Amino acid sequence: MFHKSTLRSYVILGVILASHTVVGRAASSAPAARNVVLIIGDDHGLQLGCYGDAVIKTPSLDRLAAQGTRFANAFAAVSSCSPSRSVILTGQFNHTNGQYGLAHAAHNFNSLPGVRSLPNLLAEAGYRTGIVGKHHVNPPEAYAFEEQLCYPGGQRNVATMAQAARKFIAASTDRPFFLLVGFHDPHRDKTGFGNDGKFPGLLKVEYKPEDIQVPPWLPDTPEVRHELAEYYESISRMDHGIGLILDAIQQTGLEKDTLVIYVSDNGPPFPGAKTTLYEPGIHLPLIVRSPAQNRRSVTCQAMVSFVDITPTVLDWAGLALPKGVAGRSLLPALDQNNPAGWDVVYGSHTFHEVTMYYPMRMIRTRTHKYILNLANCLEYPLASDLWGSEAWQGILHRGDARCGQRTVNALLHRPREELYDLTKDPNEIHNLAADPANAALLEQVRGQLKQWQENTRDPWLIKYTHE
Amino acid sequence: MFHKSTLRSYVILGVILASHTVVGRAASSAPAARNVVLIIGDDHGLQLGCYGDAVIKTPSLDRLAAQGTRFANAFAAVSSCSPSRSVILTGQFNHTNGQYGLAHAAHNFNSLPGVRSLPNLLAEAGYRTGIVGKHHVNPPEAYAFEEQLCYPGGQRNVATMAQAARKFIAASTDRPFFLLVGFHDPHRDKTGFGNDGKFPGLLKVEYKPEDIQVPPWLPDTPEVRHELAEYYESISRMDHGIGLILDAIQQTGLEKDTLVIYVSDNGPPFPGAKTTLYEPGIHLPLIVRSPAQNRRSVTCQAMVSFVDITPTVLDWAGLALPKGVAGRSLLPALDQNNPAGWDVVYGSHTFHEVTMYYPMRMIRTRTHKYILNLANCLEYPLASDLWGSEAWQGILHRGDARCGQRTVNALLHRPREELYDLTKDPNEIHNLAADPANAALLEQVRGQLKQWQENTRDPWLIKYTHE
Numbered sequence: 001m002f003h004k005s006t007l008r009s010y011v012i013l014g015v016i017l018a019s020h021t022v023v024g025r026a027a028s029s030a031p032a033a034r035n036v037v038l039i040i041g042d043d044h045g046l047q048l049g050c051y052g053d054a055v056i057k058t059p060s061l062d063r064l065a066a067q068g069t070r071f072a073n074a075f076a077a078v079s080s081c082s083p084s085r086s087v088i089l090t091g092q093f094n095h096t097n098g099q100y101g102l103a104h105a106a107h108n109f110n111s112l113p114g115v116r117s118l119p120n121l122l123a124e125a126g127y128r129t130g131i132v133g134k135h136h137v138n139p140p141e142a143y144a145f146e147e148q149l150c151y152p153g154g155q156r157n158v159a160t161m162a163q164a165a166r167k168f169i170a171a172s173t174d175r176p177f178f179l180l181v182g183f184h185d186p187h188r189d190k191t192g193f194g195n196d197g198k199f200p201g202l203l204k205v206e207y208k209p210e211d212i213q214v215p216p217w218l219p220d221t222p223e224v225r226h227e228l229a230e231y232y233e234s235i236s237r238m239d240h241g242i243g244l245i246l247d248a249i250q251q252t253g254l255e256k257d258t259l260v261i262y263v264s265d266n267g268p269p270f271p272g273a274k275t276t277l278y279e280p281g282i283h284l285p286l287i288v289r290s291p292a293q294n295r296r297s298v299t300c301q302a303m304v305s306f307v308d309i310t311p312t313v314l315d316w317a318g319l320a321l322p323k324g325v326a327g328r329s330l331l332p333a334l335d336q337n338n339p340a341g342w343d344v345v346y347g348s349h350t351f352h353e354v355t356m357y358y359p360m361r362m363i364r365t366r367t368h369k370y371i372l373n374l375a376n377c378l379e380y381p382l383a384s385d386l387w388g389s390e391a392w393q394g395i396l397h398r399g400d401a402r403c404g405q406r407t408v409n410a411l412l413h414r415p416r417e418e419l420y421d422l423t424k425d426p427n428e429i430h431n432l433a434a435d436p437a438n439a440a441l442l443e444q445v446r447g448q449l450k451q452w453q454e455n456t457r458d459p460w461l462i463k464y465t466h467e
Numbered sequence: 468m469f470h471k472s473t474l475r476s477y478v479i480l481g482v483i484l485a486s487h488t489v490v491g492r493a494a495s496s497a498p499a500a501r502n503v504v505l506i507i508g509d510d511h512g513l514q515l516g517c518y519g520d521a522v523i524k525t526p527s528l529d530r531l532a533a534q535g536t537r538f539a540n541a542f543a544a545v546s547s548c549s550p551s552r553s554v555i556l557t558g559q560f561n562h563t564n565g566q567y568g569l570a571h572a573a574h575n576f577n578s579l580p581g582v583r584s585l586p587n588l589l590a591e592a593g594y595r596t597g598i599v600g601k602h603h604v605n606p607p608e609a610y611a612f613e614e615q616l617c618y619p620g621g622q623r624n625v626a627t628m629a630q631a632a633r634k635f636i637a638a639s640t641d642r643p644f645f646l647l648v649g650f651h652d653p654h655r656d657k658t659g660f661g662n663d664g665k666f667p668g669l670l671k672v673e674y675k676p677e678d679i680q681v682p683p684w685l686p687d688t689p690e691v692r693h694e695l696a697e698y699y700e701s702i703s704r705m706d707h708g709i710g711l712i713l714d715a716i717q718q719t720g721l722e723k724d725t726l727v728i729y730v731s732d733n734g735p736p737f738p739g740a741k742t743t744l745y746e747p748g749i750h751l752p753l754i755v756r757s758p759a760q761n762r763r764s765v766t767c768q769a770m771v772s773f774v775d776i777t778p779t780v781l782d783w784a785g786l787a788l789p790k791g792v793a794g795r796s797l798l799p800a801l802d803q804n805n806p807a808g809w810d811v812v813y814g815s816h817t818f819h820e821v822t823m824y825y826p827m828r829m830i831r832t833r834t835h836k837y838i839l840n841l842a843n844c845l846e847y848p849l850a851s852d853l854w855g856s857e858a859w860q861g862i863l864h865r866g867d868a869r870c871g872q873r874t875v876n877a878l879l880h881r882p883r884e885e886l887y888d889l890t891k892d893p894n895e896i897h898n899l900a901a902d903p904a905n906a907a908l909l910e911q912v913r914g915q916l917k918q919w920q921e922n923t924r925d926p927w928l929i930k931y932t933h934e
Contacts (some may be wrong), residue, residue, distance in 0.1 A: 100821065106926040108565050110577050139606075198839035354567065355929050357824040358843070377825070387933050425724050460574040462822050466854050 013086070031291045033176040034317050035258040035378060036122075037169075037249060038309075039242060040085065040180070040186040041285070042134060043274055044264035047235055048285055055213055057205050057236050060243030064262055069298040075345040075364065076306050078415040079274055079281035081268035082109060082351040082363040084306065085137050085182075086271025088263060089117040091387045093309030093323035093348045095458045103353030104137040109351065110138040113169050116312055117143045118211070121180045123130065124344045125319055129169045132161050133180030145180065149423050153178050155184040156194040156234075158241025159202050166248035176257075181245060188235035188269045190425050193227075193234035205236035216427050217404040223390035224270075231268065259316045263309065271403050271409060277362045278372055279427050288312070293334040295414040302333050303344030303366065326456055333339045346452050347371075359460055364450045368444040369428065371418040382411045405429050419445070469835035472628035489701055497580040498758045500643045501784050502725040504591075504636075504716060505776075506709060507552065507647070508752070509601060509654040510729035510741055514702055522680055524672050524703050527710030528754060531729055535756025536801045541830065542612060542812040543773050546733040546741055546748035547786055547819040551773065552649075555730060556584040558777030558792035560815045562925045569817030577605040578817065583789065584610045589645045597635045599628050601649030612647065621699075622651040625708025626669050643724075643784070648712060651863040653701035654734045655852045660694075672703035683894050684747050684871040690857035691737075698735065704835055722758065722809055726783045729754045730776065738859050738870050739878060742850050744814045744829045744838055745895050755779070758877050760801040769800050769809030770833065792876040813919050814838075817927070823848040826927055830916045836895065837912040838885040841930050847879045854895040872896050886912070 035449035048058045051072075077087045078094050084090075085100030089333040090111070094100060099110035117137075119129040121153075121409035122145060132146035133155070137143045149168055167182055186193060209225035212232070218224050249255050264284045267273035286304065307327030314321055315329035334340040336339065347362035358381055359374040386392055395403055403411050405427045417433040419442060424430075432438045453461050483726045515525045515534040518539075545561050553559075557578070561567060578584075584604075586596040590613060597614035600622070606609045616635055618627035629668030632648055653660060679699070685691050685857035689746035709729065716722050731751045734740035740747035753771065774794030781788055782796035800806040814829035825848055826841040853859055862870055869877050872894045884900040884908060891897075899905045918927050 086924055098573060106565060106579065108577060110575060112573065112575055121663055295728075354930075355924075355926050376844075378842055384929070429650065457819075459822050462820075462851070466849065466851070 001438050004149070004329065009461045015373060017292050019392065031209075033172075033254075033257040035172070035254060036178045036313050036316065037165075037258055037260045038118075038178070038180050038313070039090075039180050039245065039260070039262045040088065040134070041262070041264040042081065042182070042184055042240070043117070043236075043266060043269045044186055044235060044279055044285065044335045045268040046283060046285060047232065047268070050098055050287075051285060053213075056232050057206065058239040060239045060246060061262060061285070064276065065287050066247060066297045067295065068260070068287055069293065071288070071300050071302065071304050071330075072287040073303045074263070074284055074286030074306070075303070075347070076264070076266055076282040076284050077345075077347055078349045079276055080349065081265050082107075082136050082138070083349070083351075086111055086117075088265070088309050089119070089143060090115060091135065091307050091314075091327045091455050093307060093326055095348045095350065095457075096324065096326065096456050099137060101354055101356070103136050107351070107354040108138070108356070111142045115142045115251060115257070117180060118313055119145045119180070119320065119429075121314065122318060123318060125317060126175055127317070128173065128177040129179075130177065131180040131182065132144055132164045132168070132445040134184055135178075136182070138438055150250055153199065154197055156180040156197050156237065157199055157202075158183065158185065158237055159199060162241050162244030162248065165245050166252075169248050169254060170252050172252065172254060178313075182239060185238035185241075186269075188389070192240070193230040194433050195230055195233050196238075202237065203240045205233060205240075207232045215280065215404070217278070217397065217406065218270055218391065219402060219404055221391070221394050223394040227270070227390050256291045257315070258291065261309065261312070262287045263306065269383075269385055270389065271382060271386055271395070272406060274386060275349070275352045275356070277349055277360050277368075277369075279422075279426070282347060288330060288334060288363070290316070290331065290334055292331075293336045294303065298335060299322050299337060300333055300339070301337060302330075302339050304330060304333070305345040324457075344448075345386060346367050346449075348456075348458065352383050353381075356383065361449055361453060361458070361460070363445050363452065364422075365445075367421065367423050368441065368445065369418070369422055370421045370433075370442070370449065371419070372446075372449060373414045373416055374460060376414045376416045380414060404420060417442070472667065478719070484805070491890040498724040500565055500639075500721075500724040502721060503780050503783065504587075504712065504725055504727045505555075505645070505647050505780070506712065506727070507555065507601070507731045508677075508702075508705055508729070508731040509649070510733060510736045511702060511705070511752065512740060512747055513750060513752060514699065514735070515612060516753060517754075518610050520680075522674065522678055523699050525705045525795070527713060528752070531709070531727065531756055532712060533764045535727070535754055535763065536618060536638040536760065537725060538753040538767050538769065538771050538797075539749055540768055540770045541730070541753030541773070542733070542770070542814070543749040543751050543816055543818045544812075545732055546743055547731050547816065549574075549603050549605070549734040549800040550816070550818075552911050553578055553584075554664045554773050555588070555732070555776045556604065556610060557582060558781075558788070558794045560793055560923050560925075562815045562927065563791065563793065563923045567681060568821055568823070569597060570603050574818070576821070578609045582609045585780055586610060586612045586645060586647070588781065588786060588789065589784060589861070592784060593799075595640065595644040595783070596646075596648045597644065598646075598649065599631045599635070600644075601651055603649070611803065620666065621664055623704065623770045624666055624669075625650065625652065625704055626666060628709065629708050629711030629715065632712050633719075636715050636721060637719050637894045639719065639721060645780075646761065649730060649855075650705045650708060652705035652708075653674055653698050653854070654738075662697055662700045662704075666770050668913055669704065670707045671782050672700060672707075674699040682871070684745070684789055684873065685858065686736055686841070686869060686871055687861065687865060688858070688861050690861040694737070694857050699864075705921070706864045709776040719883050724758060724778070726758070727756045728779070730773065736850075737856065737860070738849060738853055739851060742818055742823070743838075744827050746836075746893070750756065753876050754886045755797060755800055755801060759798075762774070765802060766804060767800055768804060768808050769797075770801070770831070771809060772798060772812040806866065812916075813916075815892065815923075815925065819850050819874045820848075823850065826930075828916055828925070828927070830912050830919065831889075832912075833841050834888065834890050835908065835912065836885070836889055837909070837916065839913075839916060840883055840885070841927060842844045843883045847881060883911070
C-alpha cells in the first residue's frame with residue numbers, strides 16, 4: 001500500500017539527490033517522475049546486433065542502445081538464473097544475500113531472512129511496483145511486487161507480456177513506478193526453445209543453421225548449429241517483445257521520465273557458457289537508457305558488474321543505499337566512454353541446481369582472470385538442460401575430445417586455480433596459474449580475491465582455515 | 468485456532484483407530500485423551516544408564532525406559548540437527564522434505580513448500596500444540612506451533628523449561644495436546660557445554676575426567692576426557708529437566724493419557740560421531756512410553772528409524788499418514804522384544820553447514836552397513852564446533868595419526884563406497900567394499916539403496932546418470 005508520507009519523504013530525498021548529482025550526471029532536464037523499467041533476458045549472451053553479432057536480428061535492443069548507453073564490459077556476478085537475479089535485485093553478491101542456487105523445486109534456495117530487494121525498497125519509498133513474467137527468487141517477501149501482471153498465451157508470448165506491461169505503464173499515477181519484465185526467452189524449453197508455439201501477431205524471425213557463426217567456445221557440429229539457430233529465433237522473439245514495451249513507454253509519453261535497463265541473467269544455455277565463470281557465461285549485455293543522460297548511443301568501456309544495477313536504480317530514485325550493498329551507481333558513467341575507476345569485477349558461483357555444488361570465486365581485471373575452484377576435485381556438473389542438449393549429447397555420443405577450443409576434459413576437470421591472460425588468450429584456454437613467471441601476479445589476485453570475500457562476508461572463507 | 472468440528476472428526480477417527488488396533492497393541496485401557504510429549508535431546512548419543520553407560524547418571528531417562536520401551540537399535544536418518552529434526556517431525560528423509568542442512572544463519576536451509584509437519588497435522592486435527600526450547604527447522608509455517616513457551620534463565624535452564632512445560636500441560640483443556648520440548652543440552656556452547664551457568668535449584672552432577680570411559684571411536688587424550696566429562700554433566704542436567712517434566716505429567720494426572728517419546732537428533736559433538744553415518748553418529752536413544760502398552764521396561768530390538776516417529780504419533784492420534792511419509796508406526800512394537808520385519812534402516816546426509824557439502828547415502832542391516840559417498844574426493848568437512856573442539860585441535864596440533872581406532876586420514880578421506888561387517892567390526896574400521904568375496908552382497912545393497920532413493924524421490928539420483 002502507498003503512504004503519502006512515504007512518498008513525500010521520497011520526493012524530498014529525490015530532490016536532494018538530484019541537486020547533488022545533477023552536475024556529475026550533466027542531466028539534460030529533470031524528469032517529472034523517476035520511473036524504472038528493468039527488463040531481464042533469460043540466458044542471453046552477447047548475441048545482439050549492437051554487440052557485434054552479424055547474424056542475429058535485434059532491432060529493438062539496438063534501438064535502445066542507440067538511445068542510451070551500451071556497456072561493452074558488463075559482467076554477471078554469477079552465471080545462474082536465481083543467484084544472478086538476486087544479485088541484480090539486491091546489489092549483493094549471492095554469497096552475501098544467501099541465494100546460493102536456484103529457487104524452484106527441490107533446489108529451493110532462499111535469500112536470507114532480512115534481505116530486502118529493489119521492489120521492497122522502492123515500494124517503501126512510495127513506488128508502484130509490478131512484475132510481468134519470470135520472478136525466480138525466494139522468499140517471496142524479500143522480492144515482493146505489489147502487482148503480478150497476468151498475460152495469456154503461455155510464457156513465450158512476448159506480445160501479451162508487452163500488453164500487460166503497457167497496461168501497467170499506462171495506468172501510471174502520481175506515484176512513480178518500477179516494472180520488472182522477466183522474459184522466458186531465450187531459455188531452453190524441455191526440448192528446443194519454444195519456437196513451435198503459436199504467437200498471433202508476432203514477428204517470427206527464423207535462422208538457417210548454415211548461416212550461424214559458431215563461437216570459439218562451441219564445436220561446429222550440426223547439433224550446435226541447429227540449436228543456435230533455434231536460440232537465435234528465441235532471442236529475436238524476445239527482442240520483438242522489448243520493442244513493443246519501448247513503444248508503450250514512448251506512446252504513453254513517459255520516455256522522459258523512465259529509466260530503462262536491459263540485462264541478461266547469465267550466459268547462453270550451452271556447455272562452456274551458462275553456469276561457468278568463463279567469458280561466455282558472464283560477459284553479457286547491459287544497456288541503460290536514462291532520460292537524464294546528455295549523450296546518446298554511448299559505448300561505455302567501464303568494467304561494470306550486475307551488483308551495480310540496484311545502486312543505479314536507487315540512485316535514479318534518489319534513495320540511499322542500504323547497508324551491505326556491494327555495487328555503485330552507473331548513472332555517472334552513462335555519458336562517458338571511458339570513465340576512470342571501473343577496472344575490476346568479481347564473481348561468485350556455488351550452486352545452480354542443489355545437486356551441482358561447485359564453489360568458484362573469481363576476479364577479473366582488464367587483462368586477467370583468476371578463478372579459485374574450491375571443490376575442483378569434483379567433476380564440473382552440467383545443468384540438466386545443458387546436459388540434455390543436443391549439443392552436449394552429440395559430444396558425449398561421439399566421444400569428442402573438444403567442446404570448441406577447450407577440451408572436454410578441461411571443461412569437466414578443473415585445476416584449483418585458473419589464471420588467464422585475456423589480452424593474449426581471450427578464450428581462456430592457457431592456464432598460467434602454475435607458471436612461475438606469474439607468481440607475483442598470482443599472489444596479488446589471490447590477496448584481492450580474499451579481501452573481497454571478507455568485505456562481502458563470504459561463508460566460504462571458512463575454507464581458508466578449516467581445510 | 469481450535470475448531471469444534473475438527474476435534475469431533477479427530478475423536479471419531481481416534482475411536483475408529485482404537486477399535487482397529489487395540490487388539491494388535493493389546494492395550495491395557497483406552498486413554499481419555501491422546502496427548503503427546505516429544506522430548507528431543509541435542510547431540511545426545513548412547514550415553515544413558517539404561518543404554519549401558521556405567522558412568523553417566525540419567526535416572527530420569529532410566530525411569531522412562533523402565534516405564535516404557537527402550538529401542539536398542541534406533542537410528543537417526545541423518546546426523547545433523549535441522550535435517551534430523553525435520554525427519555522426526557515429517558516422517559520423510561531430508562532429501563525428500565528438502566531440509567538438506569542447518570536452518571539458521573547463512574546456512575538457511577528450508578524444507579520444501581508444501582511440507583507439513585506433526586504440529587501442523589495435529590493442529591488441523593484439533594490439537595493444542597506447543598514448543599519449549601529448540602525449534603531449528605524452516606520455514607516456520609511448515610513447523611508451526613500454536614504456543615511458543617517462554618522460559619527465563621537462558622537456554623540451559625532446564626528447570627524453567629520444565630516449569631513452562633508444566634504450565635502448558637496443566638492448562639490442558641478438552642483438546643488433546645502436543646508438546647515438543649527441545650533441550651539445548653548437551654550441545655556444545657561456543658566453548659564448553661554451558662556448565663558454568665547459574666541454575667538455581669538444579670541438581671549439578673559433575674564428572675571426573677579420570678572416571679570417564681573413552682569410547683573406541685575417540686582417542687584417550689586429556690582433552691577428550693575433559694570434554695567428555697563436561698558433556699556428561701550437560702547430559703545429566705538435561706536428564707534432570709526431563710525428570711521434572713515426567714513429574715509434571717504424573718502430578719497433573721495425565722500420565723494415562725499421554726504418549727511420551729525421548730529421542731536425540733544426532734550423535735555426540737565429537738569427531739567421528741555427529742555429522743557422520745557411522746554408528747556413533749546415528750545409533751541413538753529412543754524411548755517411548757505409551758499408556759496403552761501392556762508391558763513395561765521393554766527392550767525392543769527392532770531396527771527402527773527416526774522416520775518412524777511421525778507415523779507413531781499420528782497412529783497414536785488416530786490420524787492417517789499423509790502421502791509421502793516413509794516410516795511406519797512403532798506402537799505395534801512397544802510390547803515386543805523382537806518384532807518381525809524391522810531389520811533395515813537407511814540414512815541420507817548431504818550438508819550440515821552450507822559450506823559442508825558431503826552427500827552420503829546409507830543402508831544398514833542387522834549385520835552390515837553400506838555407505839555411498841557421492842563426493843568422496845572432497846575432504847570430509849568437520850562441523851565448526853567439532854573443528855574448534857579441544858579434542859580435534861589436540862589431534863591437529865600433535866599431528867596424531869588416529870582418532871580412536873580410525874585413522875585421521877580415513878576419517879577425512881573416504882572411499883566412494885564403504886561396506887562394513889558389523890558383526891565382526893562394530894567400529895567400522897575394515898572396509899570390505901573392494902573385497903571380491905563380498906561382490907554379491909555389494910551388488911545387493913547397491914540395488915537396495917538405489918531403490919530406496921527412487922522410492923523417496925532423492926534429487927541426488929541424478930548422480931547415477933549425469934556423471
